[in-house]
Amino acid sequence: MGRKILLIEDDRETASYLAKGLGQEGHSVEQATNGQDGLFRATDGSFDLIVLDRMLPGLDGLSVLKALRAAQIDTPILILSALASVGDRIEGLECGSDDYLVKPFSFAELLARVNALLRRRESRIDPTDHRLTVGDLEIDPLSRTVRRAGKKLDLKPREYLLLEYFARNEGRVVTRTMLLEQVWDYHFDPGTNVIDVHVSRLRRKLDEGFEKPLLHTVRGAGYMLAA
């Protein structure tokens, strides 16, 4: 299921590398190499996602972002930036972007975020209190209860949030930074494997005693919940 993605990036090497990678995933990628051009192409609102570099010649990324949001164009926007500080990230998000990725990043990380954003757009119409199911796993967001094969799992609040996030991104790679940002709402890079420890605890409660594991480790990228 290919989607239309607009890539606004002035560095040709990065742009062609990303366009190639996203193309291989089945998306059709249109490219713009400066802010004005990017803004012009984005204003028709026909894209499913915009990947926007923050530092652009002429009109910079944040200005493009603000202009689009001011024009009521709500296409999801993923910002790429070499500005890594917490303040910069939050500024980017506050200006109306949906996600913020710091350069350099692995393609796996970018892809995971792109897919999550596309998915979010798709599920926007769904009421959020809908029951989530992955294989024999059942999650009820209203009562926050989780059952696997009919058996109730006893999760701590944070473990529940973690699992719900995984379930909403079923079948897609979720990276450690995505978890830290989305489940904990922290935007720094911890120097330890604190996220992995949480995931492995969740996995113990989720998969132990069941034949088929649901929570998988994706090497070099992160984790995935899939039946």
Place this chain on the structure above:
Amino acid sequence: MPTTLRIALLAGLLALVCNFAVIGFIYYQTHDEALATVRRQVVEQNKVLSDVYRTGGKAALDDAIQDTLTYADPQSAVALLRPDGREITGNLQTVAPTIIALEEGYQNRLIRLRGQTTPREAALILHRLPSGEWIVSGRIAGEGLAIRQTLERSLLIALIVAVLLGLFCGLILAHYVGRRISDIATVANRISARDLSQRVPLSGAGDAFDQLGQQINAMLDRISALMSELTLLTDSLAHDLRSPVSRLRAAAHAAAESPDAAEQEELLGSVIRQADSLMRILSAVLEISRSEALTGRKQFNWFDVGELAAELVEMYDPLADEGGARIEYDRPSRPVPLFGHRQLLAQALSNLVENAIRYGSSGREIRVSVGPGERLIQVEVADRGPGIPAERRAEARRRFGRLDSSRSDEGAGLGLALAEAIAHLHEGQLKLEDNGPGLRTILELPVHSQQARPA
């Protein structure tokens, strides 16, 4: 022109202008008053004589002039002149038209009356009769003007004295100001010549110059501290980056040479890990610099520190558990509001907790607490590890100041430096204390820092 002279001249000029204004005012006041009185009398006399002529004709006028000469006071001047200015009757010694202008109206002249030895200033009115003769009515300005002359002389002398005094005071002032300024300038010059140890001497008077000097000295203290920190930072950055870069290079080289695909993949994975770790070091350094440059003030908000700490404890508890340690948190019974940057403080606190887990735990307890105060909030992380000896604590705060140099992989030694930078951003400080045994790291933050007041 040297500054001293310029200031002195300026002071002299100012004295001149001020005195001139005052003296001018006095001069005009007295002058005008003296003359106005005399003039009124003259106008009156002229009116009387003109009326006499109109009603009684020439003969009556002659009588009136004679009467005036006989009975009027000696200050009075009166005369009847021929059309060419020669006197018919009167008491004018001075003869028109050489002294007196033969024209209708009021004039001021120096004239001599008959029987007097010196010419004196008088107010005169000439009135032309239809027959062509002139009636002169006048009055010696007399005492009023005499006082005025004395006054004028005194005022002129006062003016000269004032200007001289002004110049003199200006010179003293200029010398004083110049000396104070040149002290500061000398220091600035030496600093330009790269001697940062210079300080402005203070007079101890606590005046504006002392304040300026103090400001400059404080600025210099900060600059030299930053300079030495910067030097240290570049040295240690270069040193710390060298080994991951050379490992990265070696792995990349080996991958390029390796014929075995599996081994190649393995090596490339290592290349990526090394690159990631380099990136982490660089972005941490960047983060510290940015915190120090006081960016992100606009992202300050009120939030509950007690809750933030609870969140982080919950987040790190499993990690500590893996290492066999336990995190104990004494959550305050009430919310602890603080106006600050929640994300950065979360990062600072997580660095402290990570440090405690990494270096201080191994099977023991880590205690986290939040001490609410009226003005200061203390967020404390205490471990039971080996601690840091007092003499090495300053070193531990520095960037790359990792005390155990054998650890090559985890942590670039930036944790405490970043926590300290974030504390400074909130106008607070990071304290390292002995936990007997172990280390206590304390973020001490003012509830509401001055500069961070919301707009």
